[in-house]
Amino acid sequence: MRFAPSPTGSPHIGNIRTALFTWLFARKHGGVFILRIEDTDRARYVEGSVQEIMDSLRWLGLDWDEGPYFQSQRLPLYREVAEKLVKTGHAYRCYCTPERLEELRRQQEAAKQPTGYDRRCRYLSDEQRAKIEAEGAPYVIRFAMPLEGETVFHDQIRGEIRFENALIDDFVMLKSDGFPTYHLASVTDDHHMGITHVIRGEEWISSTPRHVQMYLALGWEMPKFAHLPMILGTDRKKLSKRHGSVQFVEYIQQGYLPEAMFNFLALLGWSADEDRELYSREELIERFDLSGVQENPAIFDGQKLLWMNGVYIRRKPIEELTQLCLPYLQQARLMPPDPTPQQIEYAQRVIALEAERMKLLSEVVPLTEYFFRDTLEYEEKGVRKWFTQPYVAQMLEMLIERYTTLEPFDLEHIEATTRAVADELGVGAAQVIHPTRVAVSGRTVGPGLFEMIEVMGKERVLQRLRAALEMIRQGAKD
């Protein structure tokens, strides 16, 4: 099995999903998973994309057994195969210029004819050929497709697919710059690398008859083909830039967990016959089967992925989750680059309180900000609703006074003390809890108040209560 991406840009969800399915299949059947970089188009090569591909695979835990191989380093092999086909009459040199080809296509389009090479050079006589060769004209090597009959192959997912040979033109195998096209390179490598199952995207179906004919011409054993359904954007169009983040690395940055992404991607276009959606990596390997692969394209909708990520975040042991969140906190300057054990301990307790609200690791910043900052930003709505209550100033004074002497400053005592204040004030507990939350966090939503106060610690809480009291008194004067 192999995953053979082309380094023409940052890998997207679809590319990685193909890698995942291939990997799953290889692991399930004890096969060898090979990474092969199809860098045969020098013009479209994007610097750094190979690294991104490898980083993405590693991040997801898709380890490869061999490679990466680079097709650009195997040029002589492809030429050898192409020449062999020329010798056996299955291929020929074509000297047509790009200009002629373009003109030909224009005419065909104008005449509403199917476009394609007219095979002119296929029928050149030896003398004509020798003459052109003598001039040193550049050439490509084209495969000579059978002129009649049809090519039939059995797709592991879709069953039998057939194409009429006459409709397939003599495609280029070797370009004039000496590089192979995809067709030549992949067939050659798949054969030499002992690939038994070619698993790739649906967009390759129409190229498969060419590959089949090459195998036949070369006398090579045919691998099995499996064409995965495509992944479309919410507008049912092929995934592209305007669909938001389609680049895989962006998901990594936003704080998706590899476990969640793995699980989600495995279920995009594949399913086991059971009412379940949460699977571990091992369970997926155990269950994966080409027969469970969907034939119709799937629309990529991030909502379910987001939900699943939340599930996996909540399942994470808190120590691990804290380590995962740390980089985000540091980037936001909420934590220093080299935190002390005490600071990590504090962050961990904070994260434990907010974890169930987190769907992305990056959300740790907006979610926990107020635990770390010296000065709070108050939510306008909360201030208006709660700081205007007549009893609030008195309430804050009482809380400050009692918290100051409260020992130990723990959950149980904080709760008892706070509720006692409500009783004395003759109001419901909620009437105290809500304004206090605003005073202490600046917000109207968040974790349970008493837990929050306990984690913040006495000093920080007192300071915030005083600040709130000051603010209310100022407001009263105006």
Place this chain on the structure above:
RNA sequence: GGCCCCAUCGUCUAGUGGACUAGGACACCUGGUUCUCAGCCAGGAGAUCGGGGGUUCGAAUCCCCCUGGGGCUACCA
């Protein structure tokens, strides 16, 4: 235009001739838990299986046509 692939709730999907008053999940709505949110629990709404013909005692499941969507149609992959 030509060739090819595909078609079940908004989305991911289960379903391979009778167990289907079409199941699950996300999202959505309601109720419960509770100091808010989230979480959790319970419930609800949501698909005449794209349309039309067949085959059959019986079709989401098989066949044909139509429609729709997608892919390919490069010296790109």
